[in-house]
Structures are given as C-alpha cells and as structure tokens.
Amino acid sequence: MDLNFSSEEIAFRNEVRAFIEENYPKHLKGKVLREDLSKEDFLAWHKILGKKGWSAPAWPKEYGGTGWTATQRYIWLEENARGETIPPLPFGVSMVGPVIYTFGTPEQKQKYLPGILSGDVWWCQGYSEPGAGSDLASLKTRAVREGDYYIVNGQKTWTTLGQHADWGFFL
CATH class of the missing domain: 2.40.110.10 (Butyryl-CoA Dehydrogenase, subunit A, domain 2)
Structure with missing residues (x-):
C-alpha cells in the first residue's frame, strides 16, 4: 500500500497553502490560539472562503460544497491547522448543514443551506x-x-x- 500523496494531492496542498498565506486576514493571525474571536472575525475568513468556493469543505458539490475527496479534506484541515486559521463556521457548516442535506426535505434544503453556506445565518x-x-x-x-x-x-x-x-x- 502506497501512503504517499499523489502529485495531484501535492499540487492541491501547495494551492491551499498559498491561498491561506495570500488571503488569510493579517488581523486574525494568532486570535484562534487565544480564543479571542468575534462574529466579525469568523465572517471575515468565511466570506473569503466563500468567494473561492471553499466555505463548506466537506459538503457535496450539489449543495455548494467543494466535492473534495477524503484526502483533499485531510490536506485542507492540515494546512488550516498549520496556518492557525479560523475553521469554517461552527455548527452550521460542520453539523446542521450535513444533517439537512442528508435528511432534509427539498424545501428545508432550499430554506436553510444557502444561509449556512453564505454565513448569513x-x-x-x-x-x-x-x-x-x-x-x-x-x-x-x-x-x-x-x-x-x-x-x-x-x-x-x-x-x-x-x-x-x-x-x-x-x-
């Protein structure tokens, strides 16, 4: 079994790392470790991720997520930990959204998922x-x-x- 990253996965890691280095707001550096985060702090990074299409890294593409593989999600998490970034909006993106897109009615998906994805709700x-x-x-x-x-x-x-x-x- 070969556990090394493929050349595509290494390129993806480089893309994520460069994106974080170039786009993570300077005023947020170090705040995650101090747990000194305001709603505005969460939203600043979330909106940047949204413009890139990365605000819901574990969601399927059909619901506005990235559609990444498990390995890509692992690389994403590792690079965000390395960069000490704010995680995607807690609870909405990580817990409620997946329950709604998995078990919700079409009406519930239409009502709730866009606001979670945008950070407006x-x-x-x-x-x-x-x-x-x-x-x-x-x-x-x-x-x-x-x-x-x-x-x-x-x-x-x-x-x-x-x-x-x-x-x-x-x-």
Missing part, C-alpha cells in the same frame, strides 16, 4: 443543562407536538455561540 449548539452537564442521557428538555408545532420546554447552559446565533439545534 448562524447556528448555536444547546446540549448542556443544569444538573446534567454534558451527560446527554440525563437531559430533561422536551419537545411536545401541539398541532403543526412543537412546544420546547427546558433549560440549556453553555449554549455555544448562542450570542451570535439566529437559530439553534438542541438535544
């Missing part, structure tokens, strides 16, 4: 609860169907990126 994550922490088996929040809607009752703490969110996904 932010999602937060709500898992932790008082008395349960991150023990997902102990969560008490419930959604009860009432006609065409669900009534959600419960409490969440540490709602990651909730201060920036337009929408949330919860367990």
Whole structure:
C-alpha cells in the first residue's frame, strides 16, 4: 500500500497553502490560539472562503460544497491547522448543514443551506443543562407536538455561540 500523496494531492496542498498565506486576514493571525474571536472575525475568513468556493469543505458539490475527496479534506484541515486559521463556521457548516442535506426535505434544503453556506445565518449548539452537564442521557428538555408545532420546554447552559446565533439545534 502506497501512503504517499499523489502529485495531484501535492499540487492541491501547495494551492491551499498559498491561498491561506495570500488571503488569510493579517488581523486574525494568532486570535484562534487565544480564543479571542468575534462574529466579525469568523465572517471575515468565511466570506473569503466563500468567494473561492471553499466555505463548506466537506459538503457535496450539489449543495455548494467543494466535492473534495477524503484526502483533499485531510490536506485542507492540515494546512488550516498549520496556518492557525479560523475553521469554517461552527455548527452550521460542520453539523446542521450535513444533517439537512442528508435528511432534509427539498424545501428545508432550499430554506436553510444557502444561509449556512453564505454565513448569513448562524447556528448555536444547546446540549448542556443544569444538573446534567454534558451527560446527554440525563437531559430533561422536551419537545411536545401541539398541532403543526412543537412546544420546547427546558433549560440549556453553555449554549455555544448562542450570542451570535439566529437559530439553534438542541438535544
């Protein structure tokens, strides 16, 4: 088994590395390691990636993603770690979007995916609860169907990126 990168993969690595070096905003250097990021910081890099068509590296091409192979995604992640860049928008791009394009109706895909891809719609994550922490088996929040809607009752703490969110996904 040959585990070396192919010449095409090496060329891809060089392209990604050069793109990051030439386009990553100078004012963001070092902020990721300090965890000192504002919504504007996330969006600055996300919009640059979007212009290149790289804002959703793991998404299929048909939904606006790159359509990259697993090896290309690995190279992408490695080069972004090397460059200490901000990751693509958390939760929307990495968690909610893939669930919607995999299991969503055509209407849900049309409604939610473009905003996630553009960075215009932010999602937060709500898992932790008082008395349960991150023990997902102990969560008490419930959604009860009432006609065409669900009534959600419960409490969440540490709602990651909730201060920036337009929408949330919860367990």
